[in-house]
Amino acid sequence: MIDTHIHLYDPDFDADRDEVVARAKAAGVKAMVLASVSEKEYDAMLRTEARYPHYCFASIGLQPEELHDLEKQMQWVETGLKSRKWLAIGEVGLDYHYDNAASQKQKGESASIHDYTSVELNHRQQQEAFRQQIRWALDYDLPLLIHSRDAFQDTLRILQENKNSRLRGVMHCYSGSAEWGKEIMKCGDFYFGIGGVVTFKNAKLGSILPSLGMDRLVLETDAPYLAPTPHRGTRNESAYLTLVAQKIAEVFGTSSDEIGKITDKNACQLLGNELNSIDT
Numbered sequence: 001m002i003d004t005h006i007h008l009y010d011p012d013f014d015a016d017r018d019e020v021v022a023r024a025k026a027a028g029v030k031a032m033v034l035a036s037v038s039e040k041e042y043d044a045m046l047r048t049e050a051r052y053p054h055y056c057f058a059s060i061g062l063q064p065e066e067l068h069d070l071e072k073q074m075q076w077v078e079t080g081l082k083s084r085k086w087l088a089i090g091e092v093g094l095d096y097h098y099d100n101a102a103s104q105k106q107k108g109e110s111a112s113i114h115d116y117t118s119v120e121l122n123h124r125q126q127q128e129a130f131r132q133q134i135r136w137a138l139d140y141d142l143p144l145l146i147h148s149r150d151a152f153q154d155t156l157r158i159l160q161e162n163k164n165s166r167l168r169g170v171m172h173c174y175s176g177s178a179e180w181g182k183e184i185m186k187c188g189d190f191y192f193g194i195g196g197v198v199t200f201k202n203a204k205l206g207s208i209l210p211s212l213g214m215d216r217l218v219l220e221t222d223a224p225y226l227a228p229t230p231h232r233g234t235r236n237e238s239a240y241l242t243l244v245a246q247k248i249a250e251v252f253g254t255s256s257d258e259i260g261k262i263t264d265k266n267a268c269q270l271l272g273n274e275l276n277s278i279d280t
């Protein structure tokens, strides 16, 4: 199994990172992709990558919730891209979750023009950063790790604008419908990151997996977030991918070994074969 999206450099792992990696290896996790968030976590991410060579692979990108000092941060991404080889650009994308939550709360009250404007501005900036990082993915011929939350329509529209045979990536923590999945696949070579959410009670995700297709799925934790059942609500870690693979195997009526093999092949196809060259 390959964990295609983890924040192992997060301080949540400072106390026992080596043990977390040891448990992952024991559970059959062959490699981890470290998803970047912003310049703030950059040094910690590089340190984590260096500590687990040929096991942890870093990506670079600005996550949509981190838009303060946008110009400076985009410069950081650009400089980083020139400085070395990366596995992917990400995580990048659009996140309107907190704006939507805020506007829900405001319903019934008189809408503040100021808030409305700042939400619009924030969405425009997110889109601008997303578009620029897509251009870089094409320039540098790298896959994208895409984060999209409560922003599906705009995410799809921007991918459609950039439709290209070289455009490729993972829809990380995919939560859209089967139909939207099909539209995304028309924009380039796209895969869907499946993690703990698929194990949640009442999750609809499982039922759409067959229409996405086994050959389009990759495993991910998004650890320390989104631990699968029965660990839901506690810190997530890559060893729990066995629970995710098991659930996907149930959906397809196959074994979790088979799911591990197929999702590894998909991940390597997208992110590069060095991910699979490691014998653990």
Ligand SMILES: [Zn+2]
Residues within 6 Å of the ligand: 005, 007, 035, 091, 222
């Ligand atoms: Zn993430």
